[in-house]
Amino acid sequence: MRDATYYVATSLDGRIAAPDGDxxxxxxxxxxxxxxxxxxxxxxxxxxxxxxxxxxDCSMFDTVLMGWSTYTPALDVGIDSPYPHLRQVVASSRDRTVPDDVELTADPLGRLRELKQEDGTGIWVAGGGTLAGAVIDEIDHLVLKINPVVLGAGIPVLGSTTYAARDFRRTRLRSFESGVVIAEYSRAGG
Structure with missing residues (x-):
């Protein structure tokens, strides 16, 4: 069984983007x-x-699971396969047209559970926050790139999904002169 890692940039106040996705x-x-x-x-x-x-080299991740809003910025600039080196799975509750090398799923939690059972390296949960909140039960690791900025409003790191508390333990913490901190966590008991 392979692991799923939510690797995402966040502000000091827990926002992965401004309200408009910026x-x-x-x-x-x-x-x-x-x-x-x-x-x-x-x-x-x-x-x-x-x-x-x-x-x-896909030694860390060979699959990416992202929400439609995370996928859309690439489409907006004419890139329909932003991660051609990875197996790309896009979650959307609506039927949409995607290229052959991008898989669409309406059940991201079920699909992530299936992906974790397959052989390969890790699965990167790329976002957004709503997707991460929906699949929190299958996230084994959190890698938060904490940026030295407060957005005040925007997309929460785990969306507005209601979920029960989950325990993670910090496994690594790195601080940089830029003010960015990379904090890594693993599911407690895992």
Whole structure:
């Protein structure tokens, strides 16, 4: 059985984006970027890897599960397969048209449970917050890139879904001069 990791950027007040989905307040320059690019290469979109001269080896993740709102920004700029190096699964409650290398699911929790039973490396739960809240029972690890900004309003890191409390234990904490903190957690008892 493989693990699912919710790897996401967040503000100090627990928002993954502004109310309109904009995340441009998060710093994309600074000493934290070497860790993101070096360790989390699998999470970089294909066009970003190409621009940086990188190639993901899928050693950390070979599958990405994302919500429709997370997938849409790529579509808006003409990219219908943002993570061509990964198996891409997009959750949507509506029937939509996606390319052949992108899978659509109306049951993200059930699909994540199935994916975890398959062989492979990890599964990256990319967001958004509503999706993460809906699949919280199957998330084994949290990797939060905590940015030194307060958004005040926006999309909560685990959406507005109601769920029972879950215990996670901190496994690693890294602070950077940029003010970004990468905090890693694993499900307690797991």
């Amino acid at each position: 995340w441009s307040a998060f710093p994309v320059e600074g000493d934290h970027m070497a860790t993101i690019v070096g360790e989390y290469t699998d999470t970089l979109p294909g066009h970003v890897q190409s621009a940086l001269g990188l190639t993901a």
